[in-house]
Amino acid sequence: MNPVAAGPVADVVSAVLMLSGALSCLLGAIGLVRLPDLPARLQAATKPQTLGLSLILLGTALRVEVATAVTLVLVVLFQVITAPVISQLVGRAAYRSGGFPDGTLVVDELAEHLPTDAVVGDEPAAERDGRD
């Protein structure tokens, strides 16, 4: 029942990992409040969260038994594999239902490429066509 690592060095490494993880989660939360539109908030909500959770779990993994640590690493792995898929699906759905406001994009090269019948939502098609 020995932890993965012990001693003062392990304590410091573990603490640094967990604190930077918490900082990353905090910055993600601030981004969620401060950023102007859905796609930007989606970045703040998914990516720093993944990094933060990974760091916290790695910091924890140093302090627990090997068998438990391996499971925590597995949690990190699945988080890293699944989080991008979620952000992709939400982003795509938001784009197609008019969740990307006009004012916050510098360019939108996808608008010209989407067939008009692919755009759904309450926004009239004509209005969408006029978007740049």
Add this chain to the structure above:
Amino acid sequence: MSERASAPSAVRRPRWAARVRPRVLEIVWLTFVWVLLWGTFSPLSIVGGVVVAVAVIGAFRFPPAEAHLPVRPLRLLLLVGYLVYDMVVSGAEVSWQVLRYGPAARGAVFEVPLLSSSDRVVTVVANALSLSPGAMTLQIDHAHGLWFVYALGPRDGAGVERSRRRTMDMQRRVLAALGTPEELATAERLLAERGC
């Protein structure tokens, strides 16, 4: 599977071997995850993992994997290292956007040529980018080989070009690990044309 079995080289092997061979990597991976879930490297968990892996692959019929995916282990390792580095660096950049600009932050949706026709490579490319803070895949147009990306941060045309180059660079790194030599050469040529 049927055309695989009728191919001249596969005739000598028994049928089940021809069916299992393309799945070996998937079985190894599922067994690995199973053993990690149990947390013990005992014979029982390994054998159990193989049984579960075969059952899962038998129950869910995925399309057969493409025959030749060139995998370069060293480049793959470098890619994983780069993804970790990118998560930290891009994470800091997103944080800067949040703290410096906040409600005035801007983003862009732009297109990038998609160089691979392999479903698996495209999946890895799209996921690798979406893992990076501040960027995500919005749409993939297989027919025209186009990849539409949202990026947080660009405030003008130059910023968009910078994001486009970074996206191309991410694609080049994935192709270096998993792509064919021709795809990698195209990626490097396109990057050189854009001057970086």
